[in-house]
Amino acid sequence: MLKFKIGKKKMSIGKRKGQTLYYAVQEEHPHTSWESVEKRIVSSTGISRADLRAVIIALTDIIEEEVGEGRSVDLADLGSIKAVGIGKMMDTFKEVTASTIKRAKMMFFFRGRLRDLPKKISYEVIKEEHVPHPKKAGKPGSEDTTPNPSKPGGGGVGI
Template structure:
């Protein structure tokens, strides 16, 4: 398997190249391994039943949640660790630094080096095909206006080329 890329285009809206069409590689969606498939593979390669694995997963979720809420990081052996992080905004005076000057707190996962370095072994493949994005769920088609009438086609080189924002 490899990460596959197609070629997308976008009309630039800023800078010296404004109005020009630029082309770039964009990653295609790749196959997804579901949790049910992971459960099955673990059950086949160990003596752990799927029911026991589900119970362990629920318990692990509860423990990680409790520890994160308590402000601790959680080490998950060879996988990596979870921790809650936030950073402070730059303030002009010492007295201006308050809890309100902290950026929103979030939970991050930090993979161990053995997983983080896997990217070095992933082959890349550029398919010489144009990228056509899938329509977003719950969005109206770009080809129709409110009321159902079709939009006029854009002039060549001015949008409508299936590119995505970056």
């Protein structure tokens, strides 16, 4: 279950200029540590902790090498991982060069049950005002002290 509190923002442009609007802001969720994941994998599979760590190190090396060469890496039922770059919009054909490509981002594309998981997640709105984390707060004197509630999505997850 994803938990939300209520954020507010005073609009500075548009037909709602001057109006304070309210929206759901996701609260930070609990974190499952690698140590916990590691213990669960070891207990459910019977492989040793050292073997699991060796597999993770080897997988990291393979992903680094393959993605560095421009290939995607298939990770079976989990999905696939690849680097994705996007070019800046230029005025002319001739202006498009390698330097006009924005820095690539690593993207993970989930497969199967994991891809469909968001459809099964439930939501709860806690009727409390969202208090932003201090380093996420707006500039001093700014009316808007909440983080941007909407980020563009896509088929994959940036990592």
